[in-house]
Amino acid sequence: MNRFALKAVAFDLDGTLIDSGPDLALAINLMLEELSRNSFDSAVVQGWVGNGVEVLIKRALSGQQTIDPNLDDALYRDARARFDRLYAENLCINTKPYPGVSETLEALQAKQIPMAVVTNKPYPFTQALLVELGFDRYFDIVLGGESLPKRKPDPDPLQYVLEKRALEPSQMLMVGDSRNDILAAKAAGCPSYAVTYGYNYGVPIAQSHPDWVSDSICDLEKLFD
Numbered sequence: 001m002n003r004f005a006l007k008a009v010a011f012d013l014d015g016t017l018i019d020s021g022p023d024l025a026l027a028i029n030l031m032l033e034e035l036s037r038n039s040f041d042s043a044v045v046q047g048w049v050g051n052g053v054e055v056l057i058k059r060a061l062s063g064q065q066t067i068d069p070n071l072d073d074a075l076y077r078d079a080r081a082r083f084d085r086l087y088a089e090n091l092c093i094n095t096k097p098y099p100g101v102s103e104t105l106e107a108l109q110a111k112q113i114p115m116a117v118v119t120n121k122p123y124p125f126t127q128a129l130l131v132e133l134g135f136d137r138y139f140d141i142v143l144g145g146e147s148l149p150k151r152k153p154d155p156d157p158l159q160y161v162l163e164k165r166a167l168e169p170s171q172m173l174m175v176g177d178s179r180n181d182i183l184a185a186k187a188a189g190c191p192s193y194a195v196t197y198g199y200n201y202g203v204p205i206a207q208s209h210p211d212w213v214s215d216s217i218c219d220l221e222k223l224f225d
């Protein structure tokens with residue numbers, strides 16, 4: 001992979017820039033409680049993060065990673081309304097940036113590297129968290145999981161950013177924690193950098209064959225020297 005071609009970065013959010021899993025699990029368990037359903041260990045719920053809120057809620061209602069094909073749509077819609085309220089109320093209780101994230105964003109901005117957020121998290125939660133954590137000033141493009149008709153692992157959100165920036169796929173690095181990020185990057189033709197600390201359904205991210213894999217986001221900045 002020719003790192004010298006790199007001119008821009010697209011970052012995943014949950015599990016890459018911020019450890020939002022505990023607050024997502026809290027909101028899911030409060031939602032399940034309101035629906036008089038059993039709650040789950042935070043770690044179990046965090047293992048279901050990565051395909052957006054609809055899939056997360058459907059997994060929670062199914063009680064497992066594989067969504068029950070007979071899940072009632074009215075139940076989902078009721079649960080979604082409850083989750084949206086409960087997560088908005090508990091958005092940033094325990095959510096914090098991973099080590100090295102602030103320094104990396106600062107260093108890339110100093111190098112004038114354009115940065116985008118491409119997340120499967122709904123846009124309103126994404127934007128509110130970026131503002132709350134003081135990260136919104138780093139990103140001129142922020143796409144949520146419901147911003148476009150298709151989300152990661154489809155390449156569409158990355159292609160949208162490439163078009164806006166008039167860049168070739170090889171010029172934009174996708175940075176993520178889950179196989180959906182790496183699949184989206186490969187489908188768009190973008191190189192990918194995976195961090196090992198996020199949420200990837202308990203599977204090592206190296207199995208998705210990113211171009212770079214690291215325990216830390218700090219190594220990323222050196223690719224832009």
Ligand SMILES: O=C(O)COP(=O)(O)O
Pocket residue numbers: 012013014015049050051052053056118119120121122178
């Ligand atoms: O909300 C999710 O399911 C995951 O969000 P992410 O794409 O930022 O990891």
Ligand SMILES: [Mg+2]
Pocket residue numbers: 012013014015016050176177178198199
């Ligand atoms: Mg993620």
